[in-house]
Amino acid sequence: MTKSRANPQRPHPPGSPSPGKPDTDPKCPEMPRNVRRIENSNLSHRQQAVLPVMASAPSLAQAARVSGFSERTLRRWLDDDDFRGELTRLRQESAELARLELQGLMLRSVSVLSQAMDDPDKAISLRAARYATSFAVRVCETGKLRKDIQDLEDALALSNAQHSVKQKR
Amino acid sequence: MSALRARVRALQRTLALELAVVRLRRLAGEFCLQSLAVRAGGQPPPQPHAFIHRVVSAGFRLPSFMAVHNYLERCLVKNILPDREDLLSSLIPWSWRYPAPAFWQG
Numbered sequence: 215m216t217k218s219r220a221n222p223q224r225p226h227p228p229g230s231p232s233p234g235k236p237d238t239d240p241k242c243p244e245m246p247r248n249v250r251r252i253e254n255s256n257l258s259h260r261q262q263a264v265l266p267v268m269a270s271a272p273s274l275a276q277a278a279r280v281s282g283f284s285e286r287t288l289r290r291w292l293d294d295d296d297f298r299g300e301l302t303r304l305r306q307e308s309a310e311l312a313r314l315e316l317q318g319l320m321l322r323s324v325s326v327l328s329q330a331m332d333d334p335d336k337a338i339s340l341r342a343a344r345y346a347t348s349f350a351v352r353v354c355e356t357g358k359l360r361k362d363i364q365d366l367e368d369a370l371a372l373s374n375a376q377h378s379v380k381q382k383r
Numbered sequence: 384m385s386a387l388r389a390r391v392r393a394l395q396r397t398l399a400l401e402l403a404v405v406r407l408r409r410l411a412g413e414f415c416l417q418s419l420a421v422r423a424g425g426q427p428p429p430q431p432h433a434f435i436h437r438v439v440s441a442g443f444r445l446p447s448f449m450a451v452h453n454y455l456e457r458c459l460v461k462n463i464l465p466d467r468e469d470l471l472s473s474l475i476p477w478s479w480r481y482p483a484p485a486f487w488q489g
Binding site for chain 2: 352355359362363365366368369370372373375376379
């Protein structure tokens with residue numbers, strides 16, 4: 215008796231067609247969307263489906279639990295260079311999204327800090343002032359560091375230009 | 384963060400000459416652009432000491448300030464716009480060793 219590979223409890227992976235409803239590309243309705251995606255990539259459909267889950271899960275065990283694949287399978291796929299590369303790319307995209315979200319929250323947190331600084335309780339206002347000062351110092355330092363690195367990049371380009379001129383002579 | 388800052392300082396020491404050229408060329412370019420804008424607006428041109436003050440504010444103490452002053456005075460008398468590379472070479476005469484990359488030329 216062969217064991218069925220289909221898992222009825224496995225959640226519907228994002229990006230894959232829902233059961234009973236073919237997912238087609240609007241530009242090419244006769245061709246299922248996933249067929250094209252698989253053709254463009256070296257990853258299988260199952261690997262592509264599990265990628266977003268793995269990119270967002272905090273651990274491999276949790277990714278295995280959510281996706282319905284075994285942890286061993288995920289480990290085996292992680293040995294694949296294409297899979298690992300795609301996962302790294304997805305994780306970088308997620309990190310960039312999180313960074314943008316945090317930047318959006320910064321103004322709000324500063325306004326909360328300024329409200330806390332007006333608190334009648336001296337301990338709370340002092341603590342808020344201390345946080346605000348240390349935060350401001352760090353922001354200034356980061357800005358200066360960014361400017362210094364930009365200058366260093368320009369200096370390095372200038373040094374390379376000088377070397378190439380010397381070589382031509 | 385402190386490790387990163389230490390690494391940046393080490394690189395700044397290694398590329399000190401190039402950094403000086405980059406920063407002074409930027410200051411000279413800004414001054415030339417300002418001179419151009421002021422002339423287009425029909426206002427009096429910026430005085431030489433304004434540029435020297437900017438260079439000093441950027442942390443440079445150079446023995447060539449008199450030469451820069453003379454060059455800018457000459458530009459004022461002849462009523463011509465100062466040139467960025469001429470200004471740079473009067474500030475640091477050894478800057479000819481460092482060619483201006485194509486993307487910096489305004």
